[in-house]
Amino acid sequence: MNKLMIWYGELLTQKHLIKRGALFLSPGMLWLIIFIVLPGLILILVSFAGRGAYGEIVWEYSLDNYKQLMGYGIFGWTADYIIILLRSVWVAIVTTGIAVVLSYPLCFFIARKPERTRYMWLTLVIIPFWTNMVIRTYSWFLILAPELPFAKLAAWLKIISPGMALYPSAFAVYLGMISMFLPFVVLPLFSSIERLDWTLVEAAQDLYSSNIRIFIHAILPQTLPGLSVGIILTFVPAMGMFVVPDLLGGAKYMLVGNLIQQQFGASRDWAFGAAISMGLMVLTMFSLYLYRKKNKDMNLL
């Protein structure tokens, strides 16, 4: 420890260097440990506790919260919570999938623009990316309002009764989610598409490959890094999203985010809320794991 050493032009003891390093490291690290690592551990503990009559935490170890999440309640078994959990996964998958499908054409379109206007187009995608999600969500109220042509068209097609708005509904939730997360896919994907080696595409064309095969063999592998970032940036927050389903889905299309928010808000059952959070966390980790595993296979192909 007290041996002298040279560290980038400075002669000092190792002890001295470590001390100085700890000085830089500790404030930020302590902050993260106190306000995210420890709270996370407490959340895990609380998920095994119970709820008192006034919403306080009762420290009795039990698996009741997890049983409740699996649907076992005082009135027997219900599938309500499981449906909400599965629905959240489903909504996240659909949102991510549609966002990816829409992102490719948009990225090609922007990449082909001359440099001067390309940045303008890119900025047009960045602005919604940074706009507050409450504003972006409630703005759909206006588009889906009964006075506007979209709701009138739906009423004419007998999908909804006349004079009704298109929200709250599952359809509105999907609209809101896709528009919310589209920029999250476009921006990372674009950074990959911008650097695309088009000679490979030309080679494939010269060899008479179909458009689908060009995409799968010449374009997709090259854009995989950006696409992966986009998928993860969309999928993880989409599963925990609660603003969009709260405003556009109401009670008709609840997701796990709403369920957690309810426990910490109106129901005041922190222990159950903690257990649902753990459920969401496990689902998130599991899907990331699956995605990584599948991606490895894709690299092998």
Add this chain to the structure above:
Amino acid sequence: MKKINLLVSVIAYGIMAFLYLPLIAVAFFSVNNTKYGLAWKGFTLDWYIKLFHNEMILQAGLNTLILAIVSTIVATILGTALAIGMDRFPWPKKMNTVLDLILHLPVVIPDIILAAALVVAFGFLRSVSSLFEPGLFNMIIGHITFQVAFVTLVVRSRLISIGKDIEEAARDLYATTSYLLWKITLPLLMPGIIAGAMLAFTLSLDDFVISFFTAGPQSVTLPLYIFAAVRRVVTPEIHALSTLVLLATILLVFGMERFTRKMNTK
């Protein structure tokens, strides 16, 4: 190929309409001269004038700014020090892995789980000190927690790209530690620090979930105000407020874009 090009253009314009139509509608109805309904009744700026006479909205605007500024300053200082501490010292490999893992926690955890964890933690801290009652103080702590990670990541990538050569040269010329820090490392790092701070500021303005879980009755911010308002009834006043927030966002985005492009050309 021509057919595909046309299809791509149509989809691209369609997506742009999809992204912007709702926002344009908000701006459009913010100057509509009627309190109820969506029929066009003529141009007015009354709703904007009313905003500036609404005590609650002014207070919410002030809270939003205080929250963003204070949390950004603290997060930038903590994040810069953390980035230097992680990149410039010979930590053993295992420790680096752990540090990296902790650093990425706020980035990968869904924000609603971070919010839930903070609510529970503040619940316990409240029994120690009444400082941790739901309110602006808790919100600032919550915002710093996710901002620190992003600032550190941005500053660290700058640290890696400037390399250690200049610092080593300064040491060879007998620079002291404090001289090295203030006259060499920090000036070289400045673009990264500013970029990190701008990112942190925007993240704070953009956040809803963390604020929603940790706020008290006295610490309503603009996103919280808008959320509570639109759950009851949507008024043109809210449209006007949202339009102003949107304009501020656009200005911030243009500012960030110009700054990063200037840095890249340098």
